[in-house]
Amino acid sequence: MRRSWWNSGPQNLNIAACFSHEYRYPGVVVTKFLAALSIVVASFAPSGLAQSTGDVERGAKLAYTCLGCHAIPNYKNAYPNYSVPKLRGQHPEYLVLALQAYRNGERSHATMSANAAGWTDQQFADMSVFLAGPVVKAPDTAKPIGKIPEAAQTCVACHGADGIGITPQYPTLAGQHADYLERALTDYKKGGRKNAIMGGFAGQLSARDIKSIAAYYAAQRPSLDAVKRPARR
């Protein structure tokens, strides 16, 4: 259970059913369940993941073809048209989970499924530490930019009010392209991405909520960025 709770099916983790108790948490309302969940996750996920550490040098060689899309600022996915996600500054542990989801079909995206096919978890780890580079961290004095939308108040338990994922398995959203965030949330809601946790949360959002939450997180700084090409040697 602990080892792969985030991959467990909706039958094991019915978050929607737990939205009953509320309490205040740095200025916002969060469910008791969520706070408990994030504590459990924060304390057990890292050891439970059994994730190998990546090697940047190996990753730079393996991820060469990925740069054609992920190292070009504002590059677009065609049909439908939305921005290719920023990976620089993201948690590498999360990038590995995302790549596994494309490889095993939990995320359906033809190009990324093709790009994720045939690699080992070690190769994913290597590419992820290279692509991510230094992880985005907010200074203690950082304040969220703009007013957090009402519908985003449950999200902060895992993604922070500043958009920095609170554990290495939770994606950082700060400064991510708004159109990509919208696309991802719509996919969790409609089933293009199957994820027990996010399916529950995104399912509760209207299209308007999704737009305002995406705009809010896209505006947060410090920010994710396009991958940096390694200097030639």
Ligand code: HEC
């Ligand atoms: C043709 C362009 C293209 C290439 C080449 C490409 N990607 Fe992607 N990548 C995308 C797009 C578009 C998405 C968003 C897909 C979606 O909507 O789920 C994405 C998503 C991702 C994500 C998920 C990011 C997140 O925030 O969840 C990771 C990780 C990733 N790519 C890594 C790679 C790696 C590693 C390679 C090389 C082996 C690669 N990509 C090659 C276009 C590309």
Ligand code: HEC
């Ligand atoms: C219990 C923790 C938790 C909560 C609460 C939560 N998320 Fe997530 N979120 C995750 C995890 C874990 C993932 C990665 C899922 C995957 O592997 O696809 C994720 C993924 C995402 C992504 C995709 C990021 C990317 O780079 O592709 C977006 C966008 C997102 N969440 C937004 C939200 C919003 C908006 C809310 C509130 C309505 C929310 N999340 C609530 C844990 C959480």
